[in-house]
Amino acid sequence: MKTAIWLYLFLFLAVFDLHAQYPILTPFAISLGAAPTFIGWMMGIYSLTHLPGNLIAGTQIDKHGSRRYIVFSLLGAGIILLIQAQIHTPWQLLALRSISGFVLAFLSPACLALLAQLSSDPIKQGKYMSGHGVVHTLASVVSPAAGALIVGALGFSATFASLGYLLILSGVIAWLSMPKGLAEVQHEVVTEPAKPSNPAEEKRKFLPVSWRYFALPLVIACAQGILFFELPLRGGGHSSMMSTGLLFSIISIGALFTLSMLFLNRYSPKLRLIAGVLLMSLCFFAMAAIPQIPLSSVLFVLGMSKGIIFPAMATLFIRLSGGNKLGRIFSLQSIATSIGSFIGPITAGQLRVGLSPYFIAFVLLMIGIMLLPYFTARREASLSDPKSILG
Numbered sequence: 001m002k003t004a005i006w007l008y009l010f011l012f013l014a015v016f017d018l019h020a021q022y023p024i025l026t027p028f029a030i031s032l033g034a035a036p037t038f039i040g041w042m043m044g045i046y047s048l049t050h051l052p053g054n055l056i057a058g059t060q061i062d063k064h065g066s067r068r069y070i071v072f073s074l075l076g077a078g079i080i081l082l083i084q085a086q087i088h089t090p091w092q093l094l095a096l097r098s099i100s101g102f103v104l105a106f107l108s109p110a111c112l113a114l115l116a117q118l119s120s121d122p123i124k125q126g127k128y129m130s131g132h133g134v135v136h137t138l139a140s141v142v143s144p145a146a147g148a149l150i151v152g153a154l155g156f157s158a159t160f161a162s163l164g165y166l167l168i169l170s171g172v173i174a175w176l177s178m179p180k181g182l183a184e185v186q187h188e189v190v191t192e193p194a195k196p197s198n199p200a201e202e203k204r205k206f207l208p209v210s211w212r213y214f215a216l217p218l219v220i221a222c223a224q225g226i227l228f229f230e231l232p233l234r235g236g237g238h239s240s241m242m243s244t245g246l247l248f249s250i251i252s253i254g255a256l257f258t259l260s261m262l263f264l265n266r267y268s269p270k271l272r273l274i275a276g277v278l279l280m281s282l283c284f285f286a287m288a289a290i291p292q293i294p295l296s297s298v299l300f301v302l303g304m305s306k307g308i309i310f311p312a313m314a315t316l317f318i319r320l321s322g323g324n325k326l327g328r329i330f331s332l333q334s335i336a337t338s339i340g341s342f343i344g345p346i347t348a349g350q351l352r353v354g355l356s357p358y359f360i361a362f363v364l365l366m367i368g369i370m371l372l373p374y375f376t377a378r379r380e381a382s383l384s385d386p387k388s389i390l391g
Contacts, residue, residue: 004118004128006177007111008135013170014074014107015139017081017163019252020147023245026232028156034090036233040349042094043229043341046101047221050338053105054331061331066110067174073110074171076103081164085157105338109330112314127265129314133307137256144248213320214336217313219368220277221337223284223361225344227302230357250296254303264308269316274369276308281365288358 029039061069080100087093115128150159232244258264264272283302286293317329348357 004115004131006174007115008131010070010074010170010174011111011132012135012139013166014077015136016143016146017167017170018077018104019140019143019248020150020159020163023144023148023232023248024151024156024159027151029090029093031156032088032090032093034093037349038090038094039233040229040345042090042097043225043345044343045094046097047225047338047341049098049101050105050341051335053102054109054335054338057106057109057331057334059328061106061110061113066114069106069110071171071175073104073107074167074174077107078164078167078169078171081160081167085160085164101338105334109334112330127262129311129318132314133259133311134256137252137259137307140252141249141256144245144252146245148245213317214332215371216273216277216336216368217333218336218340219364220280220309221340222344222347222364223280223340225341226348226357226361227284229345229348247296247299250299251303251306254300254305255307256303257300258304258307259311265311265315269312269319272308272312273316276305276312277365277369280305280309281362281369284358284362284365288356288362 025043026039029042034042057069077100080096080103084093084096087096112129112132115132118124118128147159147163150162154162231247234244280302283298283305286298287295313333314330317333344361347360351357351360
């Protein structure tokens, strides 16, 4: 439990730091002379450069543990923000965002893999994942508005510098306080057969989860990327940073509302995923087709759907994997998320004049719902008895 508390602290500081940038990055890019299309690429390149980092993280986290990669991500991201405080052109911002995407690619898989292996009990694992979601959401509730307030008081350069120092401080604390023996937790895996009897078992030994499951985080990330691109550009990009920050905070408050319902962990992760993705898709449809509904209300409900989806998705991957190769599994989930986050804002930037990007997000999420029952049907019996999987 002590390890989980340390991880939650580092996650809170990191998430607060990163989410504080959401309402200010687009205005900052506009102040440097960037066009909306360029901003779409700037947001997308961050996710694209996640991919090589995720690929490296997958095997290395399973091999060496999480501690060094958590520290590396926090320190590296902080240094990049200090440099970002001194730039003067959109291309410099694009380059730094691409480097930042690679550096931070290690943080989420390392934290999730370590949290998942703190217990072999499915209920406790679900609680750890919900705790991760609660910490993530608490930080993201206050950070967008806080970022906008800091910019209003100090300006862009001082804001990025202060956020950079906060990340560096988090990395130093993680290095000094996280026990070195923590990495050993990563190597406590479920006993496997000595020799697989056929190629199918050999493939499962390498990765115990089918590649098809990762389509769902891809479409969800694509929809979120569209949302993060569109919200700061309301009113032709002239919406205030404070109002944009408050809208991001409303999403987080909605997520916190459902994350606090710990009894949801007792329901099937498949059922929670279907309900959450359906709710999210309806929110995007409302934003595209029913503008009369107050945006704040729709975003609150959309946040509620996020609070249902992400703990359920993590629990689903843990149960399907049987507790094996969690570093690789969460890295592949991050890869799928990165691809979706790359496609989302670029698509929105290219098509927003002739077609509502929110409608594109709605279609993608509905496709994800249709694929999910097919993906999980073959292992429904196993999911109904998770203890049989985790041994």
